[in-house]
Amino acid sequence: MKYGFWLPIFGGWLRNVEDEKMPPTFAYAQEVIQKAEKWGYDTTLIAELYLNDIKGPEHDSLEAWTTAAALAAVTEKIEIMTAVRPGFHNPAVTAKMAANIDQISKGRFTLNVVSAWWEEEARQYGGIFTEHDARYDRTEEFIEVLKGLWEKETFTYQGSFYQLSNTHLHPKPVQKPNPILYAGGESPRGKETIAKHCDAYVMHGGTAYEITRKVDDMKKLRASFQAKPFQSFGMAAYIVCRETEAEVQQELERITHLKESSAYSGYKDFTTKSQLEQKLELYDYSVSNRGLRPNLIGTPEQIADKILQYEEAGLDLLLLQFSPQLEEMERFSKQVMPLVEEKRKDIVKESTHS
Structure with a gap:
């Protein structure tokens, strides 16, 4: 399992907690x-959003691409996956x-393609926003242009949205042949685009059984287009790790206790402009990216199990959110990561002796 995290560019991940100590x-x-x-x-x-979707549009947030370039120059080995939305680029x-x-990064830059x-x-930033399926028509052409320019000496393209001549x-x-293209989508049209054009599929949670089904379905869809197998299957999740069950429940209550605020200003657009597989509740929306759905909540032992x-279900990448970021990331790295490795070794030993 590879461990990733969402960079805290919005001041946190919790819509019900004003100050998460994550500037x-x-x-x-x-x-x-x-x-x-x-x-x-x-x-x-x-993530790439020009307005702050977590704390409210009037709050500060960092721009994704300039941040990525700056971080590429001050890191050595970590992959920097940056979102890109075709309607804005x-x-x-x-x-x-x-x-x-x-x-700049010596081969560590990848893209998360998002149709917005x-x-x-x-409206505020002059982006192109169309009906759901039409956004994926644009996304497909966008990716074809990216790959063509990266792979060919000169590239000519005549599409409905983009035209290039000997570029x-x-x-x-x-x-080579291109930076990894990650993408997530739950609608039939979105999955089709991802299976045709992207390299890795990222999901927004679910049970291990649900993830197994999603991974299998995407593998079959990918094969139907005679494409190489996906390089990775990932999942977004929010971590609540505590020593006791009582502490876990106390923290869960703190972060999901609903409050009226501008942090929910994007809720209507998210639930009506996207085609989600499951109905979204305000409880889910209280934590960014439906992070509570995977239920990576509990003691270190429970989370490791x-x-x-999820690894057995076909995942090889977790994209995690924490609050406060530094403290909880360190806790997870010291208490959960080694435990997963130990348990995996024990499973291998048992299988070889049985």
């Missing part, structure tokens, strides 16, 4: 990622920027 500053982001490298984390995901310029950051859901943000892109990315179940 949305580059200094804090740099401290988090550099310590994460020392603690054994493999990747970080930098020129694909040729994006390909150039991504190749440049991949060069927040109509109000698009040069140099230097190329370090990664659940991680191994």
